[in-house]
Amino acid sequence: MCGIVGYVGHRNVSDVIIAGLQSLEYRGYDSAGMAVLEAPGITIVKGVGKVSDLRKMLSERPLCGSQGIGHTRWATHGGVTEENAHPHCDSSSNIVLVHNGIVENYREIRSEIPGEYRSETDTEVVAQLLSTLYRGNMVGALVELQSRLRGSFALAIMAKDLPGKIYCLRKGSPLVVGMSRDGESLCASDVPAILPYTQDVVYLDDGDISELSTAGIRFWNAAGESVEKRVSHIDWDVSMVDKGGYPHFMLKEINEQGAVLRNSMAGRISGRRVVLSEELPWTRDDVLSWKKLHVVACGTSYYAALVAERFLEDITGFDIRVDVASEYRYRNIMAGPDTLAVFVSQSGETADTLAAERLAMGKGARCLAVTNVLGSTLAREVHDILQLKAGPEIGVAATKTFMGQITVLYLLALHLAKLQGRLPAAMEEELVGEMLSLPYKVEAVLARQESLQKLAAIYSAAEDFLYLGRGRSFPVALEGALKLKEISYIHAEAYAAGEMKHGPIALLDRNVPVVVITPKDGLHEKTFSNILEAKARRAPVIALVTEGDSSLDGTADHVFPVPATLDQFTPFVTVVPLQLFAYYFAKFLGCDIDQPRNLAKSVTVE
Ligand code: G6P
Numbered sequence: 001m002c003g004i005v006g007y008v009g010h011r012n013v014s015d016v017i018i019a020g021l022q023s024l025e026y027r028g029y030d031s032a033g034m035a036v037l038e039a040p041g042i043t044i045v046k047g048v049g050k051v052s053d054l055r056k057m058l059s060e061r062p063l064c065g066s067q068g069i070g071h072t073r074w075a076t077h078g079g080v081t082e083e084n085a086h087p088h089c090d091s092s093s094n095i096v097l098v099h100n101g102i103v104e105n106y107r108e109i110r111s112e113i114p115g116e117y118r119s120e121t122d123t124e125v126v127a128q129l130l131s132t133l134y135r136g137n138m139v140g141a142l143v144e145l146q147s148r149l150r151g152s153f154a155l156a157i158m159a160k161d162l163p164g165k166i167y168c169l170r171k172g173s174p175l176v177v178g179m180s181r182d183g184e185s186l187c188a189s190d191v192p193a194i195l196p197y198t199q200d201v202v203y204l205d206d207g208d209i210s211e212l213s214t215a216g217i218r219f220w221n222a223a224g225e226s227v228e229k230r231v232s233h234i235d236w237d238v239s240m241v242d243k244g245g246y247p248h249f250m251l252k253e254i255n256e257q258g259a260v261l262r263n264s265m266a267g268r269i270s271g272r273r274v275v276l277s278e279e280l281p282w283t284r285d286d287v288l289s290w291k292k293l294h295v296v297a298c299g300t301s302y303y304a305a306l307v308a309e310r311f312l313e314d315i316t317g318f319d320i321r322v323d324v325a326s327e328y329r330y331r332n333i334m335a336g337p338d339t340l341a342v343f344v345s346q347s348g349e350t351a352d353t354l355a356a357e358r359l360a361m362g363k364g365a366r367c368l369a370v371t372n373v374l375g376s377t378l379a380r381e382v383h384d385i386l387q388l389k390a391g392p393e394i395g396v397a398a399t400k401t402f403m404g405q406i407t408v409l410y411l412l413a414l415h416l417a418k419l420q421g422r423l424p425a426a427m428e429e430e431l432v433g434e435m436l437s438l439p440y441k442v443e444a445v446l447a448r449q450e451s452l453q454k455l456a457a458i459y460s461a462a463e464d465f466l467y468l469g470r471g472r473s474f475p476v477a478l479e480g481a482l483k484l485k486e487i488s489y490i491h492a493e494a495y496a497a498g499e500m501k502h503g504p505i506a507l508l509d510r511n512v513p514v515v516v517i518t519p520k521d522g523l524h525e526k527t528f529s530n531i532l533e534a535k536a537r538r539a540p541v542i543a544l545v546t547e548g549d550s551s552l553d554g555t556a557d558h559v560f561p562v563p564a565t566l567d568q569f570t571p572f573v574t575v576v577p578l579q580l581f582a583y584y585f586a587k588f589l590g591c592d593i594d595q596p597r598n599l600a601k602s603v604t605v606e
Helices: 013-023 052-059 106-112 122-132 139-147 247-256 257-265 283-290 299-315 351-362 376-382 400-420 425-446 448-457 474-490 497-502 523-538 569-591
Strands: 003-008 031-038 041-048 067-073 094-102 151-159 168-173 176-179 185-190 201-202 210-211 216-220 290-298 321-324 338-347 367-373 384-387 465-468 492-495 515-518 541-546 556-563
Touching: 003 013, 003 094, 003 151, 003 168, 003 210, 003 523, 013 052, 013 067, 013 185, 031 052, 031 094, 041 052, 041 201, 067 094, 067 151, 067 569, 094 122, 106 122, 122 139, 122 151, 139 151, 139 210, 139 338, 168 185, 168 474, 176 210, 176 216, 185 210, 210 448, 216 367, 247 257, 247 474, 247 569, 257 400, 257 425, 290 351, 299 321, 299 338, 299 400, 299 474, 299 541, 299 569, 321 497, 338 351, 338 384, 338 400, 351 367, 351 376, 367 376, 367 400, 384 400, 400 425, 425 569, 448 556, 448 569, 465 497, 465 523, 474 515, 474 569, 492 497, 515 523, 523 541, 556 569
Parallel strands: 290 321, 290 338, 338 367, 367 384, 465 492, 465 515, 515 541, 541 556
Antiparallel strands: 003 067, 003 185, 031 041, 031 067, 094 151, 151 168, 168 210, 176 185, 176 201, 210 216
């Protein structure tokens, strides 16, 4: 969590940093600040609140300069106060830095370096330690610094006596650097902050140090040896990181899902056949040697994994285990060379998912990342990658990346089944043919969002919701409830419909609406009985049904029809109305939809 930006060039740096921080605000938004070189010193402006509050502070106290570092914080060490906001400096105010990550041994270091500390943060301790190590050679000091710090960190550093230079150090937390054609050098926690200046970037590896100046960017490894780094070209462009006329990123991203489906399938389907062998160059023998399939993720990515689990178990013969990363990593996992372990992470930076991946790698499993970010730590550590082609997702509540994840995981399932010899050509053609129709079906749901807006208004006084689904609709219920609680702060609980009678039914009365995901599939009739049980307790029922299904007319209070599809694909069309319902509900309540309280998009703490 936390977003870092650094810039040295010819522009007014505070404008560059504000714009950069705004594009990284999904990483945290409880305080913000920046330090600008205003010769002969460095000036810091910071405070509690969002980047827009920092902008207001700057209108009262403009900063003039063309070199600076900025930060948007998600509090870990110390509360949300001005003192704890970054940047932090050493007691002589020569060194100033911003930090993303956690330094685990900061208390130990703080006791070794007595003095007056102005904040409760681990970051200020790093500034003090660096100051004791720095004797005119910053690269040497940073080599020593990283050997003293435990934990994960990405740092951007300036020193008053080194004008024109910004130093970066990465261990564990992401940091990317880039240089524009006009001699501007930038660093940031993520590419959206750099994209307006260049699409050619370098992802720092663990231990890397870099020095930014208008003359270029130089790199050293953890031993202090000068190194050359590979430049990656980012195929996202800057227009992808604006709202494109929508009031919120979340609404824009929900509406992009037809395109996400098309992009995620493009180049991976030929005719009605799946072609993934270039991206996943596995042989039939490889696949037959894997007896177990583990799928591991957090948050929405975990629910995407649960959706895919059903399809994977239908068409592959694997013994499948799907787990949240924060549990998987602490269990006695039976993984080894007979295991294919798939890690699903939009960002590729989630701390628990990375720890789980390192565990599986250590045990000899074949590891595959399903991620939206090719340069991410996860993508760089595993054997194989399947990239989501979702484009940047800025809204904190994940929507289009869920769609991208289930699309890619379904393609993976088809590829595996094919290599196993379990997917007859006719079946592949039928399934792929249906997949190709999904973008249109998703767009048909999007075209009817006005009725979901009305529905959200009708139920806007409700304080508790129950979401129910069976089979493939159960993980969709989990995701629908998660969306509602994330952005509207309304209590929403999801249950497998058949489990309602084992507890949650006790909660039901006329004040607890029940959202039931019940497309016309093999379990429809079973779920119908649960709807009657809810109605008998006077709970209002909102049902998602398949178009043309009138079996719930007169029973459910509200019915939203979704286009018909094969049973296996119903989650692609049922999740969309739930995203929209959550969005309009939160909008009706006046919530901060793109930046919900307490959350961050990239969770790099454990
Ligand atoms: C956070 C985000 C969620 C996301 C989860 C996992 O909790 O707010 O939207 O699903 O992290 O993130 P990942 O990047 O690993 O998919």
